[in-house]
Amino acid sequence: MASPPLALAQSPPHCWSELPLDLMQLIFERLGFADFERAKSVCSSWLxxxxxxxxxxxxxxxxxxxxxKNYCLLLNPEEKEEKLYKTHHLGDDFAxxxxxxxxxxxxxxxxFREVPLYILNLLTLERINLPVSYGFDSPILWMDERSEDYLVIRxxxxxxKKGDNSWKKISEQLSGSQRSMVFKDHKLYGLTKEELRIFDFxxxxxxxxxxVNVGGCVKLEKIGGMRSPEPWEFNQLRRRNNVVVTLGGDVLIVRSKNPHRSYSWNFRIFKMDSxxxxxxxxxxxxxxxAKxxxxxxxxxxxxxNHQMYRFGADIFVFNLDTNKVEQLPQLVSSVSFSEARWFVPSFRND
Structure with missing residues (x-):
């Protein structure tokens, strides 16, 4: 009588929660922010x-x-479906x-009341109340994620800075308001009517x-002909100079013009290399x-367009190859919102 064939040994099923740590890290480091947040909620091992x-x-x-509203809507441009994510309740006074x-x-x-400023983390809901109020329009905010040291520049x-109880001036000898400011690698790049100033913090x-005197780049031509029916500050916002610092550290000056009652824009970029x-x-x-x-x-x-008008919140992309402007995203055209801003999602690993 023939002996029965040997039964195949069945290995126990593998569980995703038992992946080796180094393999799990390779997976996480290939995920974008939204998928990363989803993946870490799979189980305690993945967290x-x-x-x-x-x-x-x-x-x-x-x-x-x-x-x-006491919440925000977040749009991830990487997702082709252009999904909107709703944040948690951001506080009674957020609206x-x-x-x-x-x-x-x-x-x-x-x-909108004369009360001190506050700093709010959009994702963790952490809040820091500042000891000062503010009367300007476009300050700079810098935060250290771990220590929560902060810096606000007018x-x-x-x-x-964190620990200060009142505003301090960099120098009383420097006159002229900064028309555009960028803070990168502990340096402030400030653009006035004719100068580019760099400060080390x-x-x-x-x-x-x-x-550096950059008056030849940033001088805006005067408006000729009849006086514009818009207030002076609107004309200024339609014609702006913006300072931009690239990933490689090059400084660009971007001139923008938006004719009255027009949805067309003109841009000129002054740069060394980009x-x-x-x-x-x-x-x-x-x-x-972008590659x-x-x-x-x-x-x-x-x-x-709040950079151009300070009212409304349309979002646009201007293609420098085709010189065409496109409104983005089409999905949110039905959503009534008062402002739109860009931000880089971040979190702490602790």
């Missing part, structure tokens, strides 16, 4: 593995501020607040390290790598 990794997030998201600046996931907020070169006190594989995010004063990235177009300028 633990996520703390050793960072998401592969290279392009900004958009924040939409619905009118009179009566105005966003002045962003730094990664942190927002600098001002209420256009008149007054600044506030890495020490205990800020120091001016460069001062890669057309990058895209300019005008709202953040920086560039992002092989979903949701962002190379050699383009992304901007929101």
């Amino acid at each position: 633990s593995g996520s703390r050793q990794s960072k998401p592969n997030n290279k392009i900004p998201w958009m924040i939409l501020f619905p009118e009179e 009566n607040s105005l966003c002045l600046a962003t730094c990664r996931s942190w927002l600098l907020m001002k209420t 256009e008149d070169l007054a600044y506030l 890495s020490g205990e006190f800020p120091l001016q390290v460069s001062r 890669s057309n594989e990058e895209a300019i995010i005008l709202d953040l004063g920086t560039t992002v790598l 092989d990235q979903e949701g962002v177009t190379s050699n383009s300028i992304y901007f929101t």
Whole structure:
């Protein structure tokens, strides 16, 4: 009698939660921010593995501020479906607040009442109340993710650091408001009517390290003919000079013009060297790598019209190759929102 064939040994089924840590890290580091957040909620093992990794997030998201709401809508340009994500409740006074600046996931907020400013983390809901109020329009916000050290800089070169109880001036001798400012690698790049000023904030006190006359680049031509029916400040916003610092550290000056009652824009870029594989995010004063990235177009300028009008919140992309402008995204055209801004999602691993 023939003996029965040997039974195949059945190996126990593998569980995704038992992946080796080094393999799990390779998975996490290939995910964008949204997929990273989803993956770390799979199980406790994946949550633990996520703390050793960072998401592969290279392009900004958009924040939409619905009118009179205590939450925001977030749009990820990498997702072709253009999904909108709703944040948690952001506080009872959020609906009566105005966003002045962003730094990664942190927002600098001002209420419509004469009360101190506050800084809010859009994702973790952490809040820092500042000891000062604010009367300017376009400050700079910088945050250290771990220590929560912060720095706020006004256009008149007054600044506030963590531990300060009042504004301090960089120098009383420097006159002229900064028309555009960018903060990168502990340096402030400020553009006035005719000068580009660079200040180093890495020490205990800020120091001016460069001062260059760029009047030939930034001088805007006068409006001729009949007087415009719009207020003077609207004409100024339709014709702006923006300073942009690229990923490689090059400084660009971007001139924008928007004719009265027109949806067309003209841009001129003054630069030393730049890669057309990058895209300019005008709202953040920086560039992002656009090659092989979903949701962002190379050699383009992304901007929101609150930079031109300070009212409304349309989002546009200007293609420098075709000289055409396109409104983005089509999905949110039915959403009533008062403002739109760019931000770079971030989080802490602790």
